[in-house]
Amino acid sequence: MLFWTTLLSQSVISFGATVGFAVLYNAPRRALIYCGAIGVGGHLLRLSLQQFGMADGGATFVAASFVGLVGAYPARRLQLPMILFAITGILPMIPGIPAYKVLVYFSDRDLLNGMRSGVEALFRVGAIAIGIGTARLLTDAEWWFERN
Amino acid sequence: MGATEFTSEPQPSFAIAAECDLAEIMQVVLRVGVLMLQAGTVSFRVEQAMQRIAVGLGADRLDAYVTLTGITASVHRSRQHYTQIVRVVGLGVDMNRLAAVEFLSMHLPENSTPHQVMVLLDKIEKIPPVYPLHLVLVAVAISCGAFALLQGGGWIEFAAAAVGAGGGQATRIYLRSLKLNPIPTTVVCSAIAILICFSLVQTFDRFGYDTLNAQYGYLSSVLFLVPGAPLITAALDLIRFDLVSGLSRIAYVLILIFSLAAGILTAGVFVNFSIL
Numbered sequence: 001m002l003f004w005t006t007l008l009s010q011s012v013i014s015f016g017a018t019v020g021f022a023v024l025y026n027a028p029r030r031a032l033i034y035c036g037a038i039g040v041g042g043h044l045l046r047l048s049l050q051q052f053g054m055a056d057g058g059a060t061f062v063a064a065s066f067v068g069l070v071g072a073y074p075a076r077r078l079q080l081p082m083i084l085f086a087i088t089g090i091l092p093m094i095p096g097i098p099a100y101k102v103l104v105y106f107s108d109r110d111l112l113n114g115m116r117s118g119v120e121a122l123f124r125v126g127a128i129a130i131g132i133g134t135a136r137l138l139t140d141a142e143w144w145f146e147r148n
Numbered sequence: 149m150g151a152t153e154f155t156s157e158p159q160p161s162f163a164i165a166a167e168c169d170l171a172e173i174m175q176v177v178l179r180v181g182v183l184m185l186q187a188g189t190v191s192f193r194v195e196q197a198m199q200r201i202a203v204g205l206g207a208d209r210l211d212a213y214v215t216l217t218g219i220t221a222s223v224h225r226s227r228q229h230y231t232q233i234v235r236v237v238g239l240g241v242d243m244n245r246l247a248a249v250e251f252l253s254m255h256l257p258e259n260s261t262p263h264q265v266m267v268l269l270d271k272i273e274k275i276p277p278v279y280p281l282h283l284v285l286v287a288v289a290i291s292c293g294a295f296a297l298l299q300g301g302g303w304i305e306f307a308a309a310a311v312g313a314g315g316g317q318a319t320r321i322y323l324r325s326l327k328l329n330p331i332p333t334t335v336v337c338s339a340i341a342i343l344i345c346f347s348l349v350q351t352f353d354r355f356g357y358d359t360l361n362a363q364y365g366y367l368s369s370v371l372f373l374v375p376g377a378p379l380i381t382a383a384l385d386l387i388r389f390d391l392v393s394g395l396s397r398i399a400y401v402l403i404l405i406f407s408l409a410a411g412i413l414t415a416g417v418f419v420n421f422s423i424l
Binding site for chain 2: 009010013014016017018019020021022023024025026027028029031043079080081083084086087090091092094096097099100103104107125128129130132133136137142143146
């Protein structure tokens with residue numbers, strides 16, 4: 001029971017977070033529902049992989065790849081730029097807490113903990129970037145091949 | 149042999165006519181590039197759209213070198229070519245405009261002239277924002293509040309982050325209308341968002357609703373300033389080895405994140421660093 005309520009609340013919250021940013025980015029109305037759904041999918045995938053014991057970086061990488069791959073479908077269907085779904089989809093994974101901790105620790109002159117949080121934040125950002133990049137390589141021939 | 153060369157006398161005037169034409173094509177192509185870059189897309193997409201438009205208007209080929217702050221392009225037709233540079237300022241994210249320009253580049257009407265495409269681009273530029281400003285404000289507030297919940301905060305953090313982000317976004321809309329540099333804009337907006345968030349948390353505390361996780365609220369109230377879009381486009385640029393563009397996007401992201409941090413620290417001075 002607790003599992004399902006958590007699932008439901010996490011879905012609703014990440015949907016709201018993603019759609020809100022899609023509105024900020026002036027996404028066309030017909031894309032909003034897809035943006036939200038992809039955001040929810042990526043977030044839940046990342047959470048469940050972490051529940052199964054996957055490291056933060058790996059889980060984020062898989063979830064970001066998922067976001068990038070799934071985004072190709074609405075992009076093609078609605079004839080919208082793929083990047084719209086990638087940008088909004090990864091938002092729930094942004095390492096807000098580690099990045100904030102870097103600031104807190106460094107301004108307290110606690111270098112060790114600051115660096116630790118910084119590395120954590122960098123790993124997460126790197127995982128997002130590599131995940132989106134992998135998805136793009138796989139879905140777009142212009143990225144997969146080098147041509148002129 | 150020499151005689152044949154002389155008989156092709158009118159060629160220079162043809163050449164001049166063709167060159168003017170190329171210049172016209174170039175104006176359209178560069179405008180497409182600037183519009184797309186300002187809407188915040190990957191450099192390669194900009195290049196691709198410019199090439200499609202150039203070929204659609206009758207050029208043989210176009211080479212474009214797209215960076216974050218400028219575009220250099222050469223358009224070729226038989227033995228003529230024309231090169232131009234354009235500076236790009238006013239970066240942002242506008243997915244609706246991006247989609248419209250990209251759609252136009254893919255579905256260029258048959259036999260259109262540069263002038264006709266210019267008129268279409270004028271139309272695209274005049275499309276009003278999809279959502280009215282107050283709706284954007286509410287959306288940003290809700291979404292930053294939702295982030296506070298996602299990070300592990302409760303309803304106090306939700307409310308504080310939402311109101312803080314709303315105040316910050318309102319400030320940002322105002323400062324953007326003044327065309328202020330993004331750095332001071334980010335500093336001021338993050339300071340205002342944090343201060344609003346802080347005073348709300350204090351007010352809740354006064355009425356007995358205290359919280360141990362107030363930092364989730366503070367951090368979420370400034371999340372709308374995190375440049376997520378340039379971060380992703382930087383990664384995609386780098387993967388395609390558009391190195392200059394990718395690295396400048398990373399620099400752009402870092403500058404904005406440091407401004408964000410500077411804003412938080414500035415707010416910390418006013419409230420005696422108790423937010424940290």
